[in-house]
Amino acid sequence: MGVAHGTGRGPAGVAQGRIKKMMQKDAEVGRIAAAVPVLISRAVELFVRCLLVKTCLITQAKLSSVVLLSHMKQCIESEKLFHFLNELAESATSLAAHRDARTLSMWSLYR
Amino acid sequence: MASSSGNDDDLTIPRAAINKMIKETLPNVRVANDARELVVNCCTEFIHLVSSEANEICNKSEKKTISPEHVINALESLGFGSYITEVKDVLQECKSVALKRRKASSRLENLGIPEEELLRQQQELFAKARQQQAELAQQEWLQMQQAAEQAHMAATSASAAQQAGSSQDEDDDDDI
Numbered sequence: 078m079g080v081a082h083g084t085g086r087g088p089a090g091v092a093q094g095r096i097k098k099m100m101q102k103d104a105e106v107g108r109i110a111a112a113v114p115v116l117i118s119r120a121v122e123l124f125v126r127c128l129l130v131k132t133c134l135i136t137q138a139k140l141s142s143v144v145l146l147s148h149m150k151q152c153i154e155s156e157k158l159f160h161f162l163n164e165l166a167e168s169a170t171s172l173a174a175h176r177d178a179r180t181l182s183m184w185s186l187y188r
Numbered sequence: 189m190a191s192s193s194g195n196d197d198d199l200t201i202p203r204a205a206i207n208k209m210i211k212e213t214l215p216n217v218r219v220a221n222d223a224r225e226l227v228v229n230c231c232t233e234f235i236h237l238v239s240s241e242a243n244e245i246c247n248k249s250e251k252k253t254i255s256p257e258h259v260i261n262a263l264e265s266l267g268f269g270s271y272i273t274e275v276k277d278v279l280q281e282c283k284s285v286a287l288k289r290r291k292a293s294s295r296l297e298n299l300g301i302p303e304e305e306l307l308r309q310q311q312e313l314f315a316k317a318r319q320q321q322a323e324l325a326q327q328e329w330l331q332m333q334q335a336a337e338q339a340h341m342a343a344t345s346a347s348a349a350q351q352a353g354s355s356q357d358e359d360d361d362d363d364i
Contacts, residue, residue, distance in 0.1 A: 088208040092201045099199045099232065100239040100254075107243075108253040112282040116259050117238060119278045121201065122209060123271045124234050125227060129213045132223075144219040149226055158267050161237050162230050169226045 089118040089125075096121075131156060146173055201231045238262050256282075 089096075096114040100106050129144075132152040136144045150166040153159040206228050210219055241262035246254045256279050263271055301309075 088205050088212065089201060092205055095199060095201065096235060099235050102197075102199065103236065103239060103243065105243055106239060106254065107246075110253050110255045112256050112279060113242075113254055113259055115282055116256055116275050116278055117235060119275055120238060120259075120263060120268065120271050121231050121234060123274060124268070125206070125209045125231065126213045128227065128230060129210060129219075133214055133217065136217075142218060144214070144217060144223050146220055146222045146226060149223050153230075162233055165229055165233055166226065169222065169229070173222055 087119060087122045089122045090115075092121075093118050128152065128159065146170060199232070200228050203228060206231070237266065238268075241266055 093114040096117050097109060100109060100114070100117075128149070132144060132149045135148045135151050139148065141148070146169060150170050153162045153166045203224070206224060210224065210227070238259065242254050242258040245258045245261050245265075246252075249258065251258075260272055260275060260279075263269065263275065
């Protein structure tokens with residue numbers, strides 16, 4: 078089957094070349110059919126949409142006007158489909174907490 | 189952001205693409221910066237997850253190239269079966285674009301003329317060209333010959349005129 082650069086008009090369509098590179102970072106991955114990065118770019122769009130919508134429900138439940146990192150973490154933990162993201166969410170929030178703690182302690186120096 | 193920044197180890201979906209997806213999915217909703225950053229990294233995880241699974245399926249199928257079919261099956265087995273309908277639509281698009289491109293390039297190559305006819309036309313053109321070259325060569329040869337003859341004649345009459353020079357003058361005087 079031929080190459081398919083013409084398709085992929087969604088927001089992630091621009092990243093098709095990069096997606097192929099990302100896939101090939103895995104040493105186990107060999108040859109990839111030309112249409113595969115196009116399909117995966119579409120799948121990524123659907124995944125992001127799903128993640129955002131579910132996170133936003135939590136944001137609304139908490140009566141927040143801003144979607145926060147903590148909402149996203151909670152979404153990831155509550156959704157079985159997203160459990161592959163647990164570690165990522167964990168390190169992201171602990172990093173944020175660490176950064177906040179540092180900022181607070183630095184503030185106290187200037188008071 | 190420099191487009192050539194970083195080495196291959198920092199590969200992610202571009203931030204701009206993520207921002208666009210956020211804007212399209214949640215218009216008029218503010219999303220914290222660190223949440224956006226997490227989305228970027230989640231995409232990377234997702235790509236590696238699907239990639240790995242597709243690769244495993246590919247290995248089991250004894251094929252060497254990861255095919256669209258492998259990707260679709262990977263999505264199913266990972267629990268993302270709800271994405272399959274739209275992903276299959278994209279696959280259809282890919283196939284029809286590829287088909288159009290192949291048709292267009294073969295149309296351009298042949299202009300509708302079958303190969304034997306093209307060959308015959310080519311032979312005709314070559315024969316014509318050879319003939320023209322031959323005629324041209326012959327003309328040049330004739331011209332050379334003529335030029336050589338004229339030169340010879342001119343040389344001969346010049347030397348004859350020199351020999352008979354004095355007697356010719358007396359006669360002329362008498363006539364007058």
